[in-house]
Amino acid sequence: MRHDANLTTDRPTFVTHLECSMTGERYEADQLHGLSRAGRPLLVRYDLEGVKAALTPEALAQRPADLWRYRELLPVRQTTNIVSLGETATPIVPLEKETGNVWVKDEGRLPTGSFKARGLVMAVAMAKELGVTTIAMPTNGNAGAAAAAYAARAGIEAVIFCPADTPDINVREIAAQGARVYRVNGLIDDCGKIVGQSKDTRGWFDLSTLKEPYRIEGKKTMGLELAEQFGWELPDAIFYPTGGGTGLIGMWKAFDEMEALGWIGAKRPRMYAVQAEGCAPIVRAFEAGERHATRWEDAHTVAAGIRVPQAVGDFLILDAVRASGGKALAVSDAALVKAVDDAARKDGLLMCPEGGATLAAYRDALAGGLVDAEERVVLFNCATGLKYPLSDQSKYLDRHQPIDWGEL
Amino acid sequence: MRHDANLTTDRPTFVTHLECSMTGERYEADQLHGLSRAGRPLLVRYDLEGVKAALTPEALAQRPADLWRYRELLPVRQTTNIVSLGETATPIVPLEKETGNVWVKDEGRLPTGSFKARGLVMAVAMAKELGVTTIAMPTNGNAGAAAAAYAARAGIEAVIFCPADTPDINVREIAAQGARVYRVNGLIDDCGKIVGQSKDTRGWFDLSTLKEPYRIEGKKTMGLELAEQFGWELPDAIFYPTGGGTGLIGMWKAFDEMEALGWIGAKRPRMYAVQAEGCAPIVRAFEAGERHATRWEDAHTVAAGIRVPQAVGDFLILDAVRASGGKALAVSDAALVKAVDDAARKDGLLMCPEGGATLAAYRDALAGGLVDAEERVVLFNCATGLKYPLSDQSKYLDRHQPIDWGEL
Numbered sequence: 097m098r099h100d101a102n103l104t105t106d107r108p109t110f111v112t113h114l115e116c117s118m119t120g121e122r123y124e125a126d127q128l129h130g131l132s133r134a135g136r137p138l139l140v141r142y143d144l145e146g147v148k149a150a151l152t153p154e155a156l157a158q159r160p161a162d163l164w165r166y167r168e169l170l171p172v173r174q175t176t177n178i179v180s181l182g183e184t185a186t187p188i189v190p191l192e193k194e195t196g197n198v199w200v201k202d203e204g205r206l207p208t209g210s211f212k213a214r215g216l217v218m219a220v221a222m223a224k225e226l227g228v229t230t231i232a233m234p235t236n237g238n239a240g241a242a243a244a245a246y247a248a249r250a251g252i253e254a255v256i257f258c259p260a261d262t263p264d265i266n267v268r269e270i271a272a273q274g275a276r277v278y279r280v281n282g283l284i285d286d287c288g289k290i291v292g293q294s295k296d297t298r299g300w301f302d303l304s305t306l307k308e309p310y311r312i313e314g315k316k317t318m319g320l321e322l323a324e325q326f327g328w329e330l331p332d333a334i335f336y337p338t339g340g341g342t343g344l345i346g347m348w349k350a351f352d353e354m355e356a357l358g359w360i361g362a363k364r365p366r367m368y369a370v371q372a373e374g375c376a377p378i379v380r381a382f383e384a385g386e387r388h389a390t391r392w393e394d395a396h397t398v399a400a401g402i403r404v405p406q407a408v409g410d411f412l413i414l415d416a417v418r419a420s421g422g423k424a425l426a427v428s429d430a431a432l433v434k435a436v437d438d439a440a441r442k443d444g445l446l447m448c449p450e451g452g453a454t455l456a457a458y459r460d461a462l463a464g465g466l467v468d469a470e471e472r473v474v475l476f477n478c479a480t481g482l483k484y485p486l487s488d489q490s491k492y493l494d495r496h497q498p499i500d501w502g503e504l
Numbered sequence: 505m506r507h508d509a510n511l512t513t514d515r516p517t518f519v520t521h522l523e524c525s526m527t528g529e530r531y532e533a534d535q536l537h538g539l540s541r542a543g544r545p546l547l548v549r550y551d552l553e554g555v556k557a558a559l560t561p562e563a564l565a566q567r568p569a570d571l572w573r574y575r576e577l578l579p580v581r582q583t584t585n586i587v588s589l590g591e592t593a594t595p596i597v598p599l600e601k602e603t604g605n606v607w608v609k610d611e612g613r614l615p616t617g618s619f620k621a622r623g624l625v626m627a628v629a630m631a632k633e634l635g636v637t638t639i640a641m642p643t644n645g646n647a648g649a650a651a652a653a654y655a656a657r658a659g660i661e662a663v664i665f666c667p668a669d670t671p672d673i674n675v676r677e678i679a680a681q682g683a684r685v686y687r688v689n690g691l692i693d694d695c696g697k698i699v700g701q702s703k704d705t706r707g708w709f710d711l712s713t714l715k716e717p718y719r720i721e722g723k724k725t726m727g728l729e730l731a732e733q734f735g736w737e738l739p740d741a742i743f744y745p746t747g748g749g750t751g752l753i754g755m756w757k758a759f760d761e762m763e764a765l766g767w768i769g770a771k772r773p774r775m776y777a778v779q780a781e782g783c784a785p786i787v788r789a790f791e792a793g794e795r796h797a798t799r800w801e802d803a804h805t806v807a808a809g810i811r812v813p814q815a816v817g818d819f820l821i822l823d824a825v826r827a828s829g830g831k832a833l834a835v836s837d838a839a840l841v842k843a844v845d846d847a848a849r850k851d852g853l854l855m856c857p858e859g860g861a862t863l864a865a866y867r868d869a870l871a872g873g874l875v876d877a878e879e880r881v882v883l884f885n886c887a888t889g890l891k892y893p894l895s896d897q898s899k900y901l902d903r904h905q906p907i908d909w910g911e912l
Contacts, residue, residue, distance in 0.1 A: 099734075161568075161569040161593070162595070180597070181595075181853060184592055184593065184594070184595050186592070187570070187590025188507055189589055192657070207610075209888060247852075248851065249852040272848040273849065437680070440653075440656075440682070442656060444615075444654060444655070444656035444657040445589060446681065480890065482888065482891060
């Protein structure tokens with residue numbers, strides 16, 4: 097089969113409607129939507145009986161191994177609206193030097209080097225399908241880079257806002273991919289406010305996390321891929337770095353859809369939402385037994401991707417974590433940096449800080465008895481470690497000095 | 505099928521022997537080898553009749569989409585010696601805004617962010633299989649990073665030498681992945697001399713380009729993948745950034761092996777070896793009608809990966825280019841930087857400078873009538889653009905200043 101069969105073969109689509117994730121209120125498909133009237137994320141619903149008749153795991157296995165092989169479970173109607181930079185399935189790489197039975201799902205292999213590609217390729221394709229000409233969004237870096245790349249490809253203008261201290265590499269990547277990018281004196285939710293305040297007067301479509309319905313549909317492919325990679329038996333536990341939480345919510349949605357399709361059973365992984373101690377609103381709400389999380393003031397962590405003081409989908413994250421029997425866990429910057437170091441040095445896998453946070457949390461969970469060494473555990477490394485300064489490696493720097501050949 | 509079936513399923517192996525690429529002299533398989541007695545690269549030979557009976561394109565399509573699905577055409581005998589960081593097939597991404605019919609094979613998606621992973625995963629697995637405890641090699645950056653990562657995973661010590669002006673990100677990546685790394689006052693062939701002079705006294709196994717026989721076997725999987733992705737009809741032209749040339753030589757070898765297996769016909773792509781004007785020894789030799797290339801003095805180019813003044817496989821590169829009806833082409837730094845800019849801004853694809861060189865060369869070839877717009881052309885982007893400073897994007901920097909929300 098040719099590599100592009102997923103992108104060029106017209107296939108039946110099964111979206112029936114959208115509904116408010118809080119109230120269940122119904123919304124029409126194939127129209128532009130932001131949040132629901134209740135101010136909450138919208139979820140896309142499918143005719144799963146129709147999907148069941150059209151698609152089997154065996155048929156999936158015959159298709160090229162990219163995200164678009166799940167077309168029947170995705171919202172894009174027209175093949176011509178698919179924008180793609182090659183969203184290949186990401187590998188799960190065992191950490192052989194860690195105690196236990198633990199794989200890293202290495203999302204850094206996606207276009208633009210992060211899992212943000214999954215959500216943004218879907219959101220931009222749907223924006224194209226629904227006639228959007230300019231998108232705008234806040235970002236801690238990686239989402240903006242993915243949005244810029246796909247918007248460039250789709251011929252859509254992109255306006256991106258990031259905190260002033262976003263690493264240069266991210267800002268330059270966004271600009272290189274043709275977007276207008278602004279640094280903002282504030283955090284990501286401050287950036288989001290600018291988008292919210294300006295979008296109507298400026299004609300921007302707001303692509304913020306969970307404020308349009310399709311990023312979550314892209315992110316849910318992480319759950320679909322995992323099931324396929326584990327032979328349709330989900331792992332026992334998933335550690336997920338949690339900022340806006342789209343991926344965790346998306347995977348949880350994918351699990352329900354797969355069960356309805358008969359592809360998996362009722363068993364679910366325990367979902368561990370991992371945050372940094374310097375920005376842990378979901379952990380605080382989890383421990384307090386709350387369904388919503390209040391804003392975390394003075395947020396700080398070296399793991400910029402999870403420096404998200406407030407998440408519009410907070411209750412969806414907390415509901416899933418609780419229903420799964422999992423937990424919300426916070427780790428220190430020191431522990432996550434050490435985890436990044438260890439995985440690189442011992443297992444040759446260069447993770448991002450947020451990925452390192454999941455390894456640190458796994459170690460805590462194993463030590464604390466939350467996880468058994470026999471259980472199958474998946475950690476999400478959400479971006480390539482190459483996007484981050486390796487300042488922690490300075491202990492090697494004395495060996496980097498130019499040497500004379502005679503000296504060796 | 506589970507994701508790791510390629511890594512865990514024992515399969516028959518078919519290596520019969522090795523032979524000198526210049527003289528054809530025969531060498532035993534399953535022993536450590538460097539260059540041949542004639543000082544030339546060794547090539548691995550297989551019982552292709554045996555492979556033909558054991559493996560079909562249809563069977564391949566059923567396996568997980570990573571490099572190890574070609575096990576029968578690779579040298580590793582024992583499943584337990586496979587080191588892997590998830591060498592997934594790389595996508596071919598169309599450049600929709602370019603004139604013609606042109607795809608980028610995006611090798612930046614491999615572990616450690618470059619195509620060097622293909623060669624080094626194989627070389628390190630074979631080093632493990634043959635009992636090596638320390639490897640050493642020169643690098644312009646990416647090969648060293650891949651070697652370090654796989655060596656860490658295999659429990660083999662790695663000693664890496666790179667030119668003093670190798671970008672920090674590469675040096676730090678190598679160190680983070682547990683290798684000893686030295687900067688050297690010289691170019692990559694100077695680094696290679698250090699390895700050559702010290703390896704016997706220090707007990708290092710030399711992993712330099714083409715100085716051991718297995719990196720080429722890993723690199724040839726680029727050719728196998730391309731054939732599969734194009735439905736077993738090879739593209740009309742391939743533009744390959746040429747430093748040491750292992751990939752070009754490897755693909756050419758793969759094409760011959762696939763023809764012997766009956767998987768493809770006699771048609772070959774025209775191979776275009778792309779170099780930078782500031783370091784073009786292969787281009788000079790091609791134009792002079794020579795079979796060997798003399799060292800290029802005062803080599804300079806922003807594309808460090810092709811800043812290779814002298815290649816031990818020069819005649820193999822030149823033979824393949826000539827046999828294919830292709831050509832060796834040089835491009836200016838200005839042209840390759842512009843190509844990187846354009847692909848990012850218009851097509852959302854951030855290439856490395858060496859990948860940009862192939863796009864610049866393609867544009868020249870199209871304008872000069874070497875390639876028709878109807879032909880199917882593949883450019884090799886050998887590494888993720890994220891490894892390179894985006895200094896050329898400074899025109900956007902005035903937009904990056906912190907702004908007050910009122911200003912917008």
